[in-house]
Amino acid sequence: MIYKVDFHMHSIYSDGEKLPVELVWECKQKGLDQISITDHDNITGQDEADFAARRLGIQYKTGIEISSRYFHKEMQSNGINTDELHILGYGFSLESEALNRYCNSMLEDRIKRAEQMAAALRVQGMEITVDEIIEVKKDKMLSALESVKSIIDLGDENKQKELYELIANKINKLDRIFIGRPDFAKIMIDNGIAKDINHAFNEYLNRKNLKTSMDRELLPAEGAIDIIKQSGGSPVLAHPMELFKDNMVENRFQILDSILRELKGFGLNGLEVFHPSATAEDSMQLIKLAEKYHLHMTEGSDRHS
Ligand SMILES: [Zn+2]
Numbered sequence: 001m002i003y004k005v006d007f008h009m010h011s012i013y014s015d016g017e018k019l020p021v022e023l024v025w026e027c028k029q030k031g032l033d034q035i036s037i038t039d040h041d042n043i044t045g046q047d048e049a050d051f052a053a054r055r056l057g058i059q060y061k062t063g064i065e066i067s068s069r070y071f072h073k074e075m076q077s078n079g080i081n082t083d084e085l086h087i088l089g090y091g092f093s094l095e096s097e098a099l100n101r102y103c104n105s106m107l108e109d110r111i112k113r114a115e116q117m118a119a120a121l122r123v124q125g126m127e128i129t130v131d132e133i134i135e136v137k138k139d140k141m142l143s144a145l146e147s148v149k150s151i152i153d154l155g156d157e158n159k160q161k162e163l164y165e166l167i168a169n170k171i172n173k174l175d176r177i178f179i180g181r182p183d184f185a186k187i188m189i190d191n192g193i194a195k196d197i198n199h200a201f202n203e204y205l206n207r208k209n210l211k212t213s214m215d216r217e218l219l220p221a222e223g224a225i226d227i228i229k230q231s232g233g234s235p236v237l238a239h240p241m242e243l244f245k246d247n248m249v250e251n252r253f254q255i256l257d258s259i260l261r262e263l264k265g266f267g268l269n270g271l272e273v274f275h276p277s278a279t280a281e282d283s284m285q286l287i288k289l290a291e292k293y294h295l296h297m298t299e300g301s302d303r304h305s
C-alpha cells in the first residue's frame, strides 16, 4: 500500500498563513493518510492538529523544525557558505521538558529581538511596539478561527465546539508568539508607513543596523538532534538540497554523504528525500544516501499557505 503523506508544513504559529486545523482539513480533502505540521522552533499548534487529525481519521505525528548551526569543512572548502541546518523532529512527547524549555526560550528570544527591532525603528521615528504586534497577530489568529468554522466538518458538533474552544482559549492566553520581520512589515503597511512588503523590507527592515539586531543564537546541529531524541522523537535532516541552492557544486552528493555520516553519528534517524527543492534526479540520489546510512525517508511540501 502506498501512503499519501506530507511531513513538512508550517502553520500560523510560525511563519505560515493557516491554523493547524485548517491544514489538517485540507490534507483530508487531498486524501492524505499521514501528516505532520512542523512549525519553526515551537509546538504551539500540535495539540489542535492532533485532535483534528484524529477526528478525521488521519494519522498524525507531532512535528517541529529546529534551525541549527553547523560547520563542516567540506562545505566551507567547496564554497557552500551557509552554516544553518534545519532538523525536523517527529513523534516526540508534547510533555517533554527539554523540548518545552527549548521552544519557550526560542520564543522569548524572538520577543527580545523584536523589542530591539522596535527600539531601532523608534530611533527612526516609527512608533511600533511588540505588544501591538502580538495583539495584531492574536486578532489575525482569532479571525482565522472564525473563518474556518464554516468550512470544517469534524463529523461531531460537540467535539468540534470543544476543539474551537480549546483553540480560542489557547490563542487568548498566548504571551509568547513567533514574531519575525514580516510581522513588522505587515504593521508598517497597516499603519500606512510602507506601501507593500517589498517597500517595508527595502526601505526599512533590510537596513544593516536593523538586520543585525535580529541575529539569533542557534543550537549546534548535534544539540538539536539531542533535544529531539531526549523528547522521544525522531530527528530528520530537512531539505538537504537547499544547502546548494546558491552554489550547485558538482560534488554535492559527495559532500552530503560526508555530512550525513557525521549527523548519523550524532543520532540522525532520517532524511527528507522528497521536497520541492529536490528534482526527481536529486531525490534518487538522496534515496541512495538514505539507504547507505540506514535513514528513514520522508516527504514534505514545506507549505506555508
Ligand atoms: Zn527549513
Ligand SMILES: [Zn+2]
Binding pocket: 008, 010, 065, 302
Ligand atoms: Zn520548513
